[in-house]
Amino acid sequence: MKSRFSLATLLLVSTVCADPAVKVTTGFSATDAGFKSGGIRPPAMNDAGKDAFFRVVSGKADEACGVLPVVKDGRGPSNQDDPEANFFFANGDKGGRLSVELKAPIEVKDIATYSWHTGARAPQIYKLYAADGTAPGFNAEPAAEVDPATAGWKLVAEVDTRKNGEAGQHSVLISTEGGEPLGKYSRLLFDVAANDNPHGQGNTFFSEIDITDAKGPALQHFEKKVETFTSKDGKFKYVLNSSESPDLHEWAKVHLMPVMEDWYPKLIEMIPVDGYTPPDTINFTMKLATTLPGHAQGVPAFASGNNVTLNANFMRDQQGGEAIGCAIHEIVHVVQFGSPGGSTRGQRPPTWVTEGVADYIRWFLFEPQAKGAEITQRNFASANYDSSYRITANFYDFVIKKYEKDLMKKLNLATHQGYSEDLWKQWTGKTVQELDAEWKAANKERLGIQ
Incomplete structure (x- = not known):
């Protein structure tokens, strides 16, 4: 067949x-x-x-x-x-x-x-x-x-x-x-x-x-909202990406970026290190809390290299409050660590050292009127020189006023060349523990604590 x-x-x-x-x-x-x-x-x-x-x-x-x-x-x-x-x-x-x-x-x-x-x-x-x-x-x-x-x-x-x-x-x-x-x-x-x-x-x-x-809905694409700002002298660029929070773009453009442009060169001059040049470009990215990594969803902002990530939810809530000061803190970290060669060549300082520098510059130089790093009767008992952030910033302020006006420069230099507790004795004639005790005694007397 x-x-x-x-x-x-x-x-x-x-x-x-x-x-x-x-x-x-x-x-x-x-x-x-x-x-x-x-x-x-x-x-x-x-x-x-x-x-x-x-x-x-x-x-x-x-x-x-x-x-x-x-x-x-x-x-x-x-x-x-x-x-x-x-x-x-x-x-x-x-x-x-x-x-x-x-x-x-x-x-x-x-x-x-x-x-x-x-x-x-x-x-x-x-x-x-x-x-x-x-x-x-x-x-x-x-x-x-x-x-x-x-x-x-x-x-x-x-x-x-x-x-x-x-x-x-x-x-x-x-x-x-x-x-x-x-x-x-x-x-x-x-x-x-x-x-x-x-x-x-x-x-x-x-x-x-x-x-x-093939049988799914029409694809929707994310539209980026990015704008670059260049300093008047052409040396620095500040890239603002508010794609996830376009409602904040105009606020950031008018209120945040001019402050960054003004303060970043100041910070570079304030805490210089010979042979190390901070980056000439900073990327600022507004991200919704829900799209941040899990460990970062509750933080206002963080820096990595020359990238500063701003929690858009925090920025939105704090436009007239802590938003800009928070960004100042982060660009201090860009100056400290933002370029290749920014890591220390000796012993890396403890976190409280570098976080304290960022908060000292923020609370005592950028917005001293806010008094955000005060020692009060409420936090006195738990305050130590190495408590980090605001508390350490207050400790630094005490040391700067009484012993070493160039402490910020010296701490940043130690960040790059190697940190040791012995440096406090060289800088002030006292150990950091002795300075801590003196600082606490001064606050105790000021607060009238028996």
Whole structure:
């Protein structure tokens, strides 16, 4: 009996059953283009990845990077060196693996990945695997030595953006030639390789990973609101990113940034260190408390390198109160530690030393009228020279007025060249414990405490 199927029919059936041709589109910009280069859309806020579960399967997250949810928040980093807004594997690691578990199997239309950095951490090198979890012997978390293709995973695409350039924004879109879905999947696996770097710092700064559901809602994109202010002499730049709190942008522009422009050069002159130059650019980012790392959601602000993150909820509540003074405290830290070479070459001082400097400058030089670092009957019993922040600032004020007017300069110099308690004896003729006792006695007498 002859077959009813002709050769042409068999070829047609074969073509229909074949997987769609996958294409990898890449985009690159040496400057901030909002990840819109190469015709690739910017990160989305409501893609299917938003509700997916991301997990490190092999390798280790770097201690300086943000927690994994930063790659699905749709916002991206505020600047080109913003570790807490990116995910990357630990220094020295040769990459690692990330698994993504979707809430349910979906027709995956496309997958986009974004990265941004100043050097070798910018380009992306990875293999993308996908699975529906039904293959015999499926392994949801294959270790580094396991070939995913032997564990129920399908290789979808291989990505390497190094040919586009190094420092800058890299965007990747994995889709099909005809626009049909990549397939119906419930899991993805990113097998990430590190870029070549002689210091082991080649792990990509992944800013965002988007997964588009072919049957999902239209994608919504986060619009950045960023403005750069340049000092009158052209030496310094202050970048304000209020994308997460656009209602605060005008207030910050009118009230906050002029103070930063005025005080940052003053601080550099106030606590100089020969051979160390503080950064000429500060990035100020307003972030909602809910998008801050868990340990930072209750703090008003924090500094990392030349990046100052401001809690937008606190700034909004304290526009006429502590908001600006809080930012002054943080730019002191930028002067102390903001550039390469800002770390100490000897013994690093205790935290109370540097936090006390920042609060002394804030409460006794910037806003002394606020009297925010007073010793009162309420806090006297618990006040010690090393209590940090406001209390230590008050202790410094006592020492400056009675023994050493250049204490701020000396403390910052010790921060860079090495700190020791013996320095207090050199500076004042007394140990820090003797100064502490004298300071307490003076406050006790002033407060009339028996």
